[in-house]
Amino acid sequence: MAVDMKGVNNVSGKSSLDTEQVADFIKSNFTQRQCKRYVPNARLDKDFCLCGRTNAWHGDLSVQDVSPAKWHLETDTEQTTPDCYGEISFRGFGHETRNRAPYVRVGLNVEALKELESFGNIDQMVKEKRLDDYMSVAERAFKLEESWKLITEMWGVNNPKLLISVTGGATRFTMKPRLTSSFKKGLIKAAISTGAWIITGGTSTGVMQFVGEAVREHEMSTVSAEVNKVISLGIATWGGVDNRTALVHPDGNGSFPALYRNEDLLKNKGKKGLKGIPLDHNHSHFILVDNGTENAYGAEIAYRANLEHYITTQLTTGITKQLSINVPVVLLVVEGGANTISTVYEAVKMNHPVVIVKGSGRAADLLTFACTEIVTTDEHGTGVTIKSELENELKRKTQDLFKNLNYDANRFEESTSRSINTIKKILCFKHLITIYNVEENKDIDVAILDSLMKANMDNAQKQLHLSLAWNKPQLAKEHIFTFEQRAVWTKIRMDLAMEAALVQDRIEFVKLLMVNGVDLRQFLTYRRLRDLYLKVITDKYSSHAADLIRHKLRDVRISWTQDVLPKCCLAKSQRYEPRLLNHVGDLIIALLGDQFNNPYPGSEFVITEDAKDKVVAVRLENSFNASQPEDKLFVLAERELFLWAILTNRLEMAKLFWRMAKDPLGGALIGSALLKRLSNLALQDEEVDLANEYMEASR
16 A cells, blocks of 8 residues: 655754653544545546545555445544644745644544434434533544643643634635725634634635634734734644645654645645645644545534534633633634535534624625525424525525536535525524624624624523623623613622622723612622632732732731732632631721721621531631621722722722712722822832832822
8 A cells, every 4th residue: 555655854943842742642542544445436537536545545455346436434444543743834935933833633533423323313412402412422533522632731722711613715705905904803803802712724715814814914913922822723624735744754753843835835736636725824723634535625524513512511711610601602604615504504503603794705695695584484493484486596596606616417406405405404593693794884803792692692691701701891781781681680690790890800890780780788798898808819810919918918917827828829718718807907007007997897897608618617716706797788888899999909990989989088088098008018019010000099
C-alpha cells in the first residue's frame, strides 16, 4: 500500500506548549482513519476510490466488485495511530502570524457511530427529550471529552462564556465596504465583550476567511494581543484540507511546528488528487475531523454540532455560582450552500439559537425567505404545512443552490428534495431563528445577544443571568423589564442579581434593578452586608483597594486570621468570619478617629451560619451570644452601601448611594474624610495611582 507523503518539519523555535505532554495525551486518546479497500468511483474517475484517494495510493488493495459500487466508513476504513498534530506555523501569507496555531486530526469512533444509528430518528429523540442518552454515545463517537480536555488543558485555552459558531459559504460573498467593516467590528466586539470563542470551518475561503480577517485586523489594532486575544477555532474535514501532508510527521511525535507554506499551496494547484481548500492562517486553533475520506467535505458537521452541545452542557458561566448558567451557543449564518442548511438544522434541533444574515446570499437568503414568508401551522411540532404557491417558490429557490454544481438530473433532484425537507424541519424551530439585516442600523453583536435572549424568552431568570454575565443592562431593559413581561419578572430572584451587580461594580445594573423593584431597605440585611464585604476582600483577583482594606482589617483585628488571605488560601471555616462587620466598624473608627462611633458594635452584628449552609458555627467568646441572630434589615441601607462602596473603591457607586441618602451633607463630610485617609494609606503603601484616585474623589 502506498503511504501519504510526510511533511517532516524539523524547525527550530520554542513552542508555547508542553510538547511531550501534548504528544502523550493525543497518542493515548486519539486515532486516525484511512481507507482499507479500493472501490472505483465510476461517477467521477475510475482512477479514484470512493474514499477520494487515487488508485496508486491503495497499492495492492482488493477491488470491491459490486454494482453499484458502495463504500462505507464502518466497513472500509481502519484505525491508525495519530501522526498529525502539533502547531502550525503559517509562512508566506503576506504577514507573519503572531503565534503558532495548535492542531490535531481526530478520527471518528466507528463502533460508537454505529450505536448512534440505533437511536433511530434524531428528530423524534429531540421531542422525547432523550438527548442525554444520545450525547452519552456521541461523546464516544466524536471523542468530545478528549477534545475538550485537549483544548482547555493541553492547549491552555480559557473556558468560553459564549460560543459564536459561524457557518456559511466557501465562496467569497460581497458586502458593502461600510457594512463589511461594521460586521467585522461587531463580531469581534461580541467575542471580546462576552468572552466568547468563535468557531468556524477554519478554511481560507468564504465566510471562514472573512472571520479570520476580522481576527487579524483586531490583533493588529490591539496593543496587547494576549489580553484581548480572540479564540478562533477552525473545525474542518481533514480530507478537504489543501497541502495536508505538510501537517503529518512520520515518527508520530507531532510537528512543533509544521510549516504550512503558501508557496506549497501554489505548487499543488491543479495537481491530480490534491484537491482541497487551504487552512486560514488567521485562526488560532484547528481540529481536523477524519472520516477516512479525502477530497471531500462535510465530515465535520456532526462533530462540530456535538462538540458545541457538549461544551454547553459541561460548562457553566456567570458572575456568581448562584447565577451560573450553561454556556450558550449561537449559530451565525452568512451565505452558504446545502451543508449550511444541514448545519442550521443540527443547531436548532439541539435548541441553539441561530442568527441568519439577510442579504449575504444563497442559503442565508433561502432560509430568510422560508422563515419570514412561510407561515407554519405546526411550530414546535412534527412538520409544517406550506401553501402550494409558496412550496413552488421554495423549490425554485432551493434549486438555485445546485444549478452551478454540474450535478446530473437524478443527483440534482435528490439534493433539492433533501434540502427542502431539511428546511421544513428547521421551520419547526422558528422561535430559535433571528433574521439580521445588514442594511439596518444595528450591530451584529447586538443581534447575536438578542437572539440568545429571544431563545430564552420563557425564562426571565436565565435572561437576567445572561445579561449580567455579559454586563449588558440594555438587553435586560429590552427583553426582561418591559410592561408586557411584568407578570414574569416580578417573580424572579432579583436580590441575587443585585448582590452580584454590587460586587462586580455594575452601576447601570444596580440602577436598573432599583427602578424595577429592588427595595434597598428590604434587600440589605446584616448578613448580606457582611457578604458584600467578604466577597470583595477575599477575591483572589481583588484590586489594590481590596488589598489595602484587607491589610487594614488585619491591623485593627489581627485575631480575624493569622494573616488575612485571599479566599483560595483560607480554611473553609475562616471564609465565614462572624465578626467581620465588627471589624469593619473598628476600621472606620481607626480611619476617622474616636469621635465617630462604631456603626456595627457588639453581638447584634455577629453573623454565624445556618445549618443549611453546611458550615459548623464558629465558637464565640463568652461576651457574645452563640445563637444565630435574626437576619435584621438596615433602616438606613443607602448609608451602609455608601460606606461599603467607599471602602471597596466603588466610587461611582458611592456617589449613587450618597445622592439617595437622607443626610447628603453629613454623608459628604464623612465620605471626604474617609477618602483622604485612604489616600494617605495608599501613598504609604506606594500605591500612587490609587492614592491620587482617592484624593481626587475626596474633593
